[in-house]
Amino acid sequence: MSTFSQIKAVAFDLDGTLIDSVPDLAAATRATLAELNLPQCSDDLVRSWVGNGAEMLMRRALTFALDTEVSEEQLQNTMPRFMHFYKQNLQQHSVLYPHVEAVLAQLQQAGYQMAIVTNKPYEFTIPLLKAFNIDGYFGIVLGGDSLAKMKPDPLPLQHILHEWQLQVEQLLMVGDSKNDILAAKAAKVASVGLTYGYNYGEDIGLSGPDAVCEQFSEITALLKLRDNATEQ
Numbered sequence: 001m002s003t004f005s006q007i008k009a010v011a012f013d014l015d016g017t018l019i020d021s022v023p024d025l026a027a028a029t030r031a032t033l034a035e036l037n038l039p040q041c042s043d044d045l046v047r048s049w050v051g052n053g054a055e056m057l058m059r060r061a062l063t064f065a066l067d068t069e070v071s072e073e074q075l076q077n078t079m080p081r082f083m084h085f086y087k088q089n090l091q092q093h094s095v096l097y098p099h100v101e102a103v104l105a106q107l108q109q110a111g112y113q114m115a116i117v118t119n120k121p122y123e124f125t126i127p128l129l130k131a132f133n134i135d136g137y138f139g140i141v142l143g144g145d146s147l148a149k150m151k152p153d154p155l156p157l158q159h160i161l162h163e164w165q166l167q168v169e170q171l172l173m174v175g176d177s178k179n180d181i182l183a184a185k186a187a188k189v190a191s192v193g194l195t196y197g198y199n200y201g202e203d204i205g206l207s208g209p210d211a212v213c214e215q216f217s218e219i220t221a222l223l224k225l226r227d228n229a230t231e232q
């Protein structure tokens with residue numbers, strides 16, 4: 001029996017999995033640093049800082065710009081400015097990755113339950129899903145601040161298992177970061193690692209997901225769905 005044969009529900013990561021959000025995260029980071037008269041950062045640097053939520057992104061940005069550990073006070077003073085700038089432009093430059101919409105539609109049609117498990121703050125997650133018109137696919141949406149702990153902690157996936165009364169063999173986590181794979185392993189659910197996203201510049205295969213995909217459309221083949229998502 002294949003690892004994926006009993007899957008009934010899929011939990012998707014958001015940034016670097018469904019949406020290439022770095023351009024807008026980077027713009028908000030730069031606007032925040034500019035306001036503080038601090039040195040600027042490239043999209044590539046920001047890409048290497050994404051993965052542990054907005055606060056950690058800003059902590060990494062400030063540590064880079066100040067060239068020293070940032071104080072808790074400075075971080076807490078800066079966060080509202082970053083949140084303000086990002087909220088203003090959540091999807092100006094961000095895009096859905098290829099085939100995302102078609103695959104989600106196909107999975108929905110095939111009867112899979114779908115959820116979002118992101119480390120992004122919840123207040124940004126819903127507007128972003130709505131902006132790309134994919135919010136209707138997800139029965140549960142968890143942001144990094146929705147529960148007491150975020151990925152790589154297993155809590156968000158355990159929450160989904162509990163809410164949907166699933167056995168561990170029935171849930172699949174799909175993500176681009178080792179935080180997704182570690183969370184899946186800790187929750188004892190299967191995982192797929194995507195190579196095109198953000199993983200601190202590391203090879204996602206090194207985290208040991210059950211499968212590695214180069215494109216989102218490969219998920220349908222893993223779940224043995226007829227692959228018509230990309231046949232248009």
Ligand SMILES: O=C(O)COP(=O)(O)O
Pocket residue numbers: 013014015016049050051052053054057117118119120121177
């Ligand atoms: O906001 C982040 O740092 C990462 O978000 P993600 O969990 O959707 O990849």
Ligand SMILES: [Mg+2]
Pocket residue numbers: 013014015016017051175176177197198
């Ligand atoms: Mg991600």
